[in-house]
Structures are given as structure tokens and as C-alpha cells.
Amino acid sequence: MLLDKKLDQLPLTKSKPDTLKHLFGNTNTIPMWVADMDFEIDPTIQKALIERISNSSLAYEYKPSSYFEAQKKWYKDQYGVNLNPLDIIFSPSITTSISIIIENFTSEKDGIIIQPPVFMEFRDVIRNTKRRVTKNVLQLINGCYQIDFTDLEKKAKDKNNKIMILCNPHNPVGRVWKIKELKRIVNICKENNIILIADEIHKDIVFYNNEFTSILKFLKDWDKIIVCHSEAKTFNLAGISDSIAIIPNEALRSSVKTIFKKYNLGRTNALTRTAIETAYKKGNTWLKKLNKIIENNVNSIERELIKSKSKIKLIKPEGTYQVWLDLRGIFSDSKEMFSHVTNKSGIGLNAGHWFGREGSLFIRMNIATSNEKVLFAINQIIKSVV
Numbered sequence: 001m002l003l004d005k006k007l008d009q010l011p012l013t014k015s016k017p018d019t020l021k022h023l024f025g026n027t028n029t030i031p032m033w034v035a036d037m038d039f040e041i042d043p044t045i046q047k048a049l050i051e052r053i054s055n056s057s058l059a060y061e062y063k064p065s066s067y068f069e070a071q072k073k074w075y076k077d078q079y080g081v082n083l084n085p086l087d088i089i090f091s092p093s094i095t096t097s098i099s100i101i102i103e104n105f106t107s108e109k110d111g112i113i114i115q116p117p118v119f120m121e122f123r124d125v126i127r128n129t130k131r132r133v134t135k136n137v138l139q140l141i142n143g144c145y146q147i148d149f150t151d152l153e154k155k156a157k158d159k160n161n162k163i164m165i166l167c168n169p170h171n172p173v174g175r176v177w178k179i180k181e182l183k184r185i186v187n188i189c190k191e192n193n194i195i196l197i198a199d200e201i202h203k204d205i206v207f208y209n210n211e212f213t214s215i216l217k218f219l220k221d222w223d224k225i226i227v228c229h230s231e232a233k234t235f236n237l238a239g240i241s242d243s244i245a246i247i248p249n250e251a252l253r254s255s256v257k258t259i260f261k262k263y264n265l266g267r268t269n270a271l272t273r274t275a276i277e278t279a280y281k282k283g284n285t286w287l288k289k290l291n292k293i294i295e296n297n298v299n300s301i302e303r304e305l306i307k308s309k310s311k312i313k314l315i316k317p318e319g320t321y322q323v324w325l326d327l328r329g330i331f332s333d334s335k336e337m338f339s340h341v342t343n344k345s346g347i348g349l350n351a352g353h354w355f356g357r358e359g360s361l362f363i364r365m366n367i368a369t370s371n372e373k374v375l376f377a378i379n380q381i382i383k384s385v386v
């Protein structure tokens with residue numbers, strides 16, 4: 001797998017000078033924060049896109065049956081899920097879907113349960129829709145994040161809380177939730193009539209023999225389950241990707257569909273359609289190689305931290321292409337830690353507290369890049385704190 005040779009020529013969000021200056025204080029920072037990849041896309045997808053553009057027309061498109069067949073097969077082969085195309089609503093982005101679902105099924109000030117430290121836009125969406133963030137904080141026990149089920153039960157029993165957003169695999173802590181854990185979550189939601197939204201955007205980046213289980217596997221136990229996902233992360237298509245909401249419950253789906261219709265969301269984009277259909281049909285070989293590269297990068301980070309006897313601790317991920325590093329043994333102030341590490345290392349990372357105060361004194365590093373760059377970055381970070 002090659003690195004993208006043309007990255008420097010592209011107006012990428014992660015290296016936008018104003019953004020680098022705003023987040024890291026200078027424009028020379030090496031960007032390893034936004035969760036996208038430095039790798040060029042699967043050549044089969046690239047070829048399909050070039051062929052599509054070579055065709056003279058980019059007129060309105062619909063998604064043909066070949067798209068749905070490829071998607072159905074991908075779901076069956078990858079996750080053992082029988083996907084019904086009729087359950088799918090297409091959406092410009094996952095956060096669009098989550099906002100609409102929250103607005104549609106809850107009222108202002110209702111509580112939405114999230115599990116921080118977690119993808120910050122969950123919190124933003126909840127606040128922007130004037131709902132309340134209800135935290136079921138993840139617990140770090142012996143180097144592995146766990147769900148506090150006693151607390152989750154308590155939060156679910158509170159009638160003011162109406163929806164739970166699950167992140168599986170979890171960004172930023174890298175857990176790929178096990179069947180036992182998912183079952184417990186589903187049961188708690190069922191017992192308390194909580195709508196369960198599972199954001200499965202990181203589902204395909206899983207390694208060390210871990211296995212991703214879609215929440216769709218539990219539909220027979222609880223049908224107020226909604227899956228939001230896209231192929232943006234898996235195939236490095238964030239610049240053109242749309243997303244889907246899978247809503248098997250007919251009443252929920254038709255209610256959400258009405259809003260999508262009202263705002264005319266979910267149009268087909270010719271390039272998105274081409275890229276994703278090709279990814280479903282031919283992307284598996286590339287994806288397998290990608291997961292090996294990510295696993296190798298995690299191993300390298302672990303080795304460098306051990307070799308240098310650094311006080312930085314790696315929270316070893318089971319999935320996602322980010323690593324979550326614990327600096328609590330070195331610093332006591334999160335903002336001070338972040339500016340110190342940024343300035344001294346020259347690497348642009350995500351501050352842990354961006355994911356909620358539960359992430360204070362941690363940093364997240366994107367490792368979807370060459371092993372050489374990962375080694376350089378981790379050694380810069382190690383040196384920055386000695």
C-alpha cells in the first residue's frame with residue numbers, strides 16, 4: 001500500500017494553515033489529528049472513479065440494483081448481517097442523521113446518553129439540538145476501558161433520558177465492544193424503552209483477532225435500534241462519502257424518512273455511488289492489508305514506548321486507526337500538557353479533553369500513515385516529555 005504522493009498538493013482539512021495555527025499555534029505542525037488516512041485509495045476504486053468521470057455525463061443518478069446487491073453482500077460477508085435495502089435511509093453525514101433522530105424522537109432538555117471520552121460531535125449535536133448530555137463515563141481498568149453498567153442502568157431508568165448513542169468501535173479509546181457487552185446494553189435499553197443509536201463508522205478497522213459485532217445482530221431482542229455508518233473511514237473517502245441510517249423498525253423509519261423528505265436529503269452523488277459500490281465489490285483485499293499496517297503501527301508504538309522506558313502509557317486499541325496515549329503520570333494540567341507536547345514534538349494531535357473532560361491528560365494520535373512517520377512521531381512525543 002502506497003502513501004499518497006500528492007497529499008501536499010491537496011487542500012486537506014488536517015493541514016489547513018488557519019486551522020493548524022488555531023489548534024496548535026503554528027502552521028508547521030505535522031498533522032496527525034483528523035481521522036483520515038495518508039494512504040491513497042484502493043486502486044480499484046480510483047480506476048472506477050476515473051472511468052466514471054471519463055463518461056461524458058454527470059447528470060442526476062439513482063442507486064441501481066447493483067449497488068444494493070453489492071452492499072447486501074458486503075454486510076453478509078463482513079458482519080453476518082442480512083441487510084434489507086428498504087431499511088436504509090441515505091444521509092449526507094452521520095451527524096446529520098443523529099441530529100434528525102434526536103430532534104424527531106425527543107424534546108428539548110431530554111437526556112441523551114453518551115459514553116465519554118467519546119467523539120466530540122455527539123456532545124455538540126446534543127447541545128445544538130438543545131438536549132442534555134447524560135454521561136455514562138467509561139472506566140479505565142487495568143489499561144482497558146470498560147462500561148460502568150450499574151451507572152448505565154441508573155441513567156437508563158431515569159425517564160428524562162430517551163436515547164443512547166453507542167460508538168462501536170469506540171473513538172477515541174479503540175474498544176471493539178464484545179457480544180456480552182452489547183447484549184447488556186441492548187437489554188438495558190429494552191427494559192427502559194431507550195432508542196439505541198449505534199455509530200459504527202469505525203467498524204472495518206479491527207485487528208489483533210478482535211471481531212466487530214454489529215448491533216443489528218440484536219434486533220430480535222430490541223427493535224428500537226438505529227445504525228448510522230458510512231464508508232468514509234474504511235476506504236478513506238471522507239471527501240466524497242455519504243452515509244446511511246439503517247432503521248429496521250418501520251414506525252421509526254417512516255417518521256425519520258418524513259424529515260429527510262422535507263429537506264430533500266439523501267440525493268445520489270455519482271462519484272460517491274461509484275466509489276462505494278466498487279469498495280463493496282472489490283475493496284476487501286485492500287482493507288485486509290490496511291488492517292495489517294495499522295496493527296503493525298500499534299506494535300511499533302508499543303515497542304518504542306517500552307524501549308524508551310517512557311512514562312507515556314499506550315491504551316492498546318482493538319480497532320480504529322487512532323491510538324490513545326495516557327500522560328497522567330507526567331502532567332497534571334491537560335491544557336498545559338497539550339501545549340507542551342505540541343510545541344516540543346511538532347506533531348499535531350488531538351487533545352484528550354476535546355473528547356470530554358474524561359479525556360484530560362490523554363492524547364489521540366492518528367496512525368493511518370507510514371510506519372516511518374509513526375515511528376518519527378512517537379519518538380518526537382517521547383522526547384517532548386523527558
Ligand SMILES: Cc1ncc(COP(=O)(O)O)c(C=O)c1O
Pocket residue numbers: 035092093094095096119167171199201202230232243
Ligand atoms: C464516531 C464517529 N462518528 C462520525 C464521524 C463523522 O461522520 P460524519 O462526517 O458522517 O458526520 C466520525 C469522524 O471522525 C467519528 O469518529
